[in-house]
Amino acid sequence: MQDLGRPTAPQPDSSSPAAEASVRNAQTQAGTPAPARERRKPRISETPPAAPPAPRLADYESIIGKSQLDELRFVASPLRGKRVKMVNSTAVGGGVAEMLNRLVPLLDELEIKTGWEVITGGNDFFEVTKAFHNALHGGEFTLTQQARDVFMLHTEQNRKRMSFDEDLVVIHDPQPAGLISSKAGKSSHWVWRCHIDLSHPNRDVWSFLHPMVEQYDAAVFSSPAFARSLAIPQALFYPCIDPLSEKNKDLDEKYIQEVCDNFGVDRSRPIVTQISRFDRLKDPLGVIKAYKMAKKYVDFQLVLAGGGASDDPEGAVVLKEAQEAAGDDPDVIILELPPWSALEINALQRASTIIVQKSLKEGFGLTVTEALWKAKPTIASAVGGIPTQVIDKHTGLLVHSVEGCAYQIRYLLTHPEFGAQLGRNGREHVKENFLMTTNARRWVMLFRILSSSNA
Amino acid sequence: MQTAITPTTAFSTVQAKAPFEFKSAAHLLFIERERASSIDELLRALQSCPEESIFQHTFRTLEEHHFIKEGFSNDFAHWAYTELGEVGLGERLASLDVREFTSLAALRERLVQVVEEFASEHPKSRERTAPMPFYFCSSKTIVLQTQRHAANLLEFIDGLRQVSLHSIHYHFIEARLRRKLESNDFSIWLLRDLGLERESVLLNHIDIYTSTLEGVRRKIIQILQNAVH
Numbered sequence: 066m067q068d069l070g071r072p073t074a075p076q077p078d079s080s081s082p083a084a085e086a087s088v089r090n091a092q093t094q095a096g097t098p099a100p101a102r103e104r105r106k107p108r109i110s111e112t113p114p115a116a117p118p119a120p121r122l123a124d125y126e127s128i129i130g131k132s133q134l135d136e137l138r139f140v141a142s143p144l145r146g147k148r149v150k151m152v153n154s155t156a157v158g159g160g161v162a163e164m165l166n167r168l169v170p171l172l173d174e175l176e177i178k179t180g181w182e183v184i185t186g187g188n189d190f191f192e193v194t195k196a197f198h199n200a201l202h203g204g205e206f207t208l209t210q211q212a213r214d215v216f217m218l219h220t221e222q223n224r225k226r227m228s229f230d231e232d233l234v235v236i237h238d239p240q241p242a243g244l245i246s247s248k249a250g251k252s253s254h255w256v257w258r259c260h261i262d263l264s265h266p267n268r269d270v271w272s273f274l275h276p277m278v279e280q281y282d283a284a285v286f287s288s289p290a291f292a293r294s295l296a297i298p299q300a301l302f303y304p305c306i307d308p309l310s311e312k313n314k315d316l317d318e319k320y321i322q323e324v325c326d327n328f329g330v331d332r333s334r335p336i337v338t339q340i341s342r343f344d345r346l347k348d349p350l351g352v353i354k355a356y357k358m359a360k361k362y363v364d365f366q367l368v369l370a371g372g373g374a375s376d377d378p379e380g381a382v383v384l385k386e387a388q389e390a391a392g393d394d395p396d397v398i399i400l401e402l403p404p405w406s407a408l409e410i411n412a413l414q415r416a417s418t419i420i421v422q423k424s425l426k427e428g429f430g431l432t433v434t435e436a437l438w439k440a441k442p443t444i445a446s447a448v449g450g451i452p453t454q455v456i457d458k459h460t461g462l463l464v465h466s467v468e469g470c471a472y473q474i475r476y477l478l479t480h481p482e483f484g485a486q487l488g489r490n491g492r493e494h495v496k497e498n499f500l501m502t503t504n505a506r507r508w509v510m511l512f513r514i515l516s517s518s519n520a
Numbered sequence: 521m522q523t524a525i526t527p528t529t530a531f532s533t534v535q536a537k538a539p540f541e542f543k544s545a546a547h548l549l550f551i552e553r554e555r556a557s558s559i560d561e562l563l564r565a566l567q568s569c570p571e572e573s574i575f576q577h578t579f580r581t582l583e584e585h586h587f588i589k590e591g592f593s594n595d596f597a598h599w600a601y602t603e604l605g606e607v608g609l610g611e612r613l614a615s616l617d618v619r620e621f622t623s624l625a626a627l628r629e630r631l632v633q634v635v636e637e638f639a640s641e642h643p644k645s646r647e648r649t650a651p652m653p654f655y656f657c658s659s660k661t662i663v664l665q666t667q668r669h670a671a672n673l674l675e676f677i678d679g680l681r682q683v684s685l686h687s688i689h690y691h692f693i694e695a696r697l698r699r700k701l702e703s704n705d706f707s708i709w710l711l712r713d714l715g716l717e718r719e720s721v722l723l724n725h726i727d728i729y730t731s732t733l734e735g736v737r738r739k740i741i742q743i744l745q746n747a748v749h
Contacts, residue, residue: 132544132666132684139664140546289551289655301549301657452652457602459588493587510548514660 109327113405119167120309122174125502128308137502141175141509149179149512150229152244153237154194156183160304160431161237161260164504167307171505177512182227184241190219194240197274200267201239208269216273220244229253233512236281245280254515257281258302262291262428262449282515287429288450300511303453304429305504306438306495311407313438316415324412328368328400335365335478338417340410340435342373343384343401346426348446350383351467353390353397355423358471360396363478370400370413414439419477419484423470424448434499437461437491442484444473454499460491532674532748536713540705542668542679544687545694547580547659554656557649559604559639562596565656566632571624572658578618578627579697580659583689586733593729594618596631596654603650609638617729618693622700663690673714677744685733692736693728706740719747 126134151169153161165181172179186194193212200206220243229247235256236244248255257278263271263286271293278284278295285300286292292299306313325332337356341347349369356367369387373380384401391397402409414420420436420443427449434454436443443461445451455461462477464470477484497503552573554565566574577595593614601610612634621627639646666683670676680688691705699708703724711720722743728736 130684132682132687135666136544136546136664136684136686139666140662286551289555289657290653292551294553299551301551447652456585456588456598459585490587494585497584497586506546507548510546510660510662513662514548 109400109402109406109409111403113403114408117311119170120307122171124309129496129500129502133502137506137509138175140506140513141172141177144509144512144516145176147177147233147512147516148231149177149233149235150231151179151181151235151237152184152227152241153181154184154191154240164305164501165237167310167501168505168508171501172508175505175509177509180231184219184223184244185226186219186223186240189215191240197239197270198261200270201261201263201274203265204267206267206270208267208273213273217243220246233515235508239274242274242277245277248280254282254512254518255280256283256285256511256515258285259291260287260304262288263293264290266293282518283511285511288453290450300507302504302507303499304431304434304450305499305501306431306434307501308438312411313435314411316408316412320408321412321416324409325416328370328398328409328413330368330398330413330416331366332416335363335418336368336416337365337419337421337474337478338368338370338413339421339423340414340432341371341422341424342377343371343380343387344373344377345379345383346424347371348423348425349387350390351425352421352423352470353387354467355421355470355474356397358468359474359478362475365418365474365478366396366398368398368400368413368417370398370402370410372402372404372406375401375403411435414441417441419444419474421470421474422446422451423464423467424451427451430454433461434495437488438495438499440485440488440492442477442487443491444470444477446470454494455491456494459487460494461487533672534714535671536673536676536709538713540670540676540679540709540713542666542670542683542687543690544664544666544684545690546662546664546686547576547583548662549576550658550660552656552658556654556656559606559609559635559646559648562600562654563632563635563639565654566596566628566635569656570658571628572660573656574624574628574631575697576657576659578616578631579694582618582693582728583686583733586685586689589730589732589735599650599652599654603652603654604648605650606638606642606645606648608642609635609645612638619696619702619728622696622702624697673716673744673748676709677741677748680737680741680744685737688733688737688740692723692740716747719743 149172151165153165155162169179169181193215196206224244224247231253233254235258236242237258238260242257245255279297281297283298283300284295285302287302287304289301322332330336339352343349352369387399391399414436420441422430422433422445424446429450433443433445433451437454437460443455444464445455445461447463447465452463455463457463462473464473552569554569556562556565581595594616597610597613600606600613616630618627666687668679668683670679695705696702707720707723710716723740726736726739731739
């Protein structure tokens with residue numbers, strides 16, 4: 066850890082009238098006297114740590130239990146010796162690469178020989194595929210003949226460069242979707258794994274890709290809401306987290322304390338945290354409003370931590386707005402963290418009393434999965450994939466407004482036993498449905514179902 | 521988990537006529553075409569969806585949400601309550617006990633009947649639209665051998681402790697669809713192969729809707745431990 070000396074919010078002078086007013090507010094309005102505090106300088110790691118080795122299958126036994134691990138091995142046993150190829154568009158960065166980094170060794174360990182290849186292409190290709198990606202999410206885009214030609218040219222080059230002799234081929238996302246033409250004349254089974262939301266795609270782009278997708282034996286989506294009407298079977302694979310990753314593994318209490326000390330978070334008082342990029346769709350300003358409303362009744366600190374401000378001009382604007390909204394309140398701790406902060410984020414989540422995800426729009430919302438896995442009482446917006454995870458009043462609390470968020474913060478801070486029950490249920494929900502081992506089992510099941518369709 | 525029991529009667533080691541073979545089941549979800557945003561759409565979809573969808577949203581959802589012990593009985597009830605805002609319909613759907621049905625056709629018929637009756641009693645409810653549609657899914661099942669057998673009551677209790685909750689669900693809840701009987705694999709084996717009539721009946725009286733599945737496992741073990749002692 067290095068002290069970069071770059072606080073992300075103005076440093077208040079504790080003797081200033083504003084700081085005094087802030088302390089006075091906390092004393093008179095929250096009912097619980099808060100000691101005069103200064104905002105601490107966060108100490109943020111400057112360089113990425115070395116990647117830890119990928120876990121072995123046996124490492125998951127302590128988490129899911131021997132019986133479930135045995136069942137996974139049993140489901141996989143008829144597939145021993147089968148060969149699988151995974152293809153995507155990037156080896157590093159992004160959720161798909163992160164997931165494949167864990168999934169491929171697990172399948173290999175189940176004796177399903179799994180390879181992973183990445184397509185190549187020039188800037189022109191990736192500009193087109195990025196535009197496709199945004200258009201499939203509903204963005205404006207004019208599909209030109211030139212864009213079609215660039216896509217097909219690079220698809221053809223990749224097709225010639227790669228061989229497809231495996232029993233099962235899994236193509237991830239639209240970028241390599243055109244490789245399906247290599248299936249012709251082969252008995253192998255091909256799966257298109259779509260990680261993006263296709264509920265409102267740009268019509269031209271979808272019309273271009275649709276005939277390719279229909280040639281696969283099956284498609285896989287992350288949510289029924291993200292799927293399209295297709296003639297092929299569509300499996301549902303929820304996104305997942307790895308309980309042994311840096312972001313989710315158990316941590317020593319000492320380390321959690323160290324991270325809180327470095328970030329100026331006081332563990333003797335309640336902590337409400339939102340982990341997310343500084344992005345308008347994550348509504349950090351709404352979270353600060355909810356904090357201010359709830360703070361009149363209960364004493365707590367708010368931590369907003371995430372990245373996205375250094376590599377995204379809009380993120381920098383949102384971060385600045387959040388800092389301005391927080392003003393000189395030392396109980397609002399805003400942390401812009403580098404991409405290699407998985408351990409620190411893990412520690413912050415574990416130190417939190419409540420975790421909030423007040424997004425205005427969301428994909429699946431893996432930060433919610435992470436919070437539930439840590440058995441934290443979670444308050445989250447009823448958008449995207451969040452209601453699949455947060456079953457209202459069972460595994461967390463769903464909200465639809467700033468006011469709702471503020472009220473539920475007050476409620477959970479004053480009813481910790483209810484919060485603890487939500488936390489326990491939330492962890493069980495993740496254990497049953499959203500862990501990497503469940504994901505591996507889904508792949509194995511799909512491979513078995515497709516393989517048996519030969520008969 | 522229960523603490524280990526000490527056999528106080530020779531009965532606990534009496535050999536069963538045939539061993540109990542613990543199995544389990546793995547399920548894979550598929551997205552179906554049907555979706556519903558209103559009561560009328562729900563009704564149509566309930567009538568046309570594959571039986572695997574009825575299974576998924578009733579029997580399977582109990583397994584997926586096995587850690588919840590109150591207020592969650594099936595996906596249709598949950599959606600009617602939380603998304604459609606029809607509390608009365610949610611309550612009626614939630615009161616259905618899947619264990620009263622030995623076929624998915626009968627369960628589908630009952631679901632349709634409940635929705636039809638509610639819509640006819642509350643015509644205004646047909647105008648409501650849910651912000652989040654109900655997406656029909658289905659599940660494909662692969663049955664798994666666990667390599668675990670029980671030749672007597674003690675081994676059976678030990679097996680119950682060791683197997684996954686998927687196995688408990690497979691034998692205790694899904695079994696009636698397979699067997700077309702209002703009973704379960706455990707009760708049938710206890711009666712047929714060990715002659716334990718009382719325990720066989722007691723197991724069928726366990727309320728699966730007010731316990732977690734882990735709680736159901738504990739209750740089964742408790743009943744059998746009492747028999748041992």
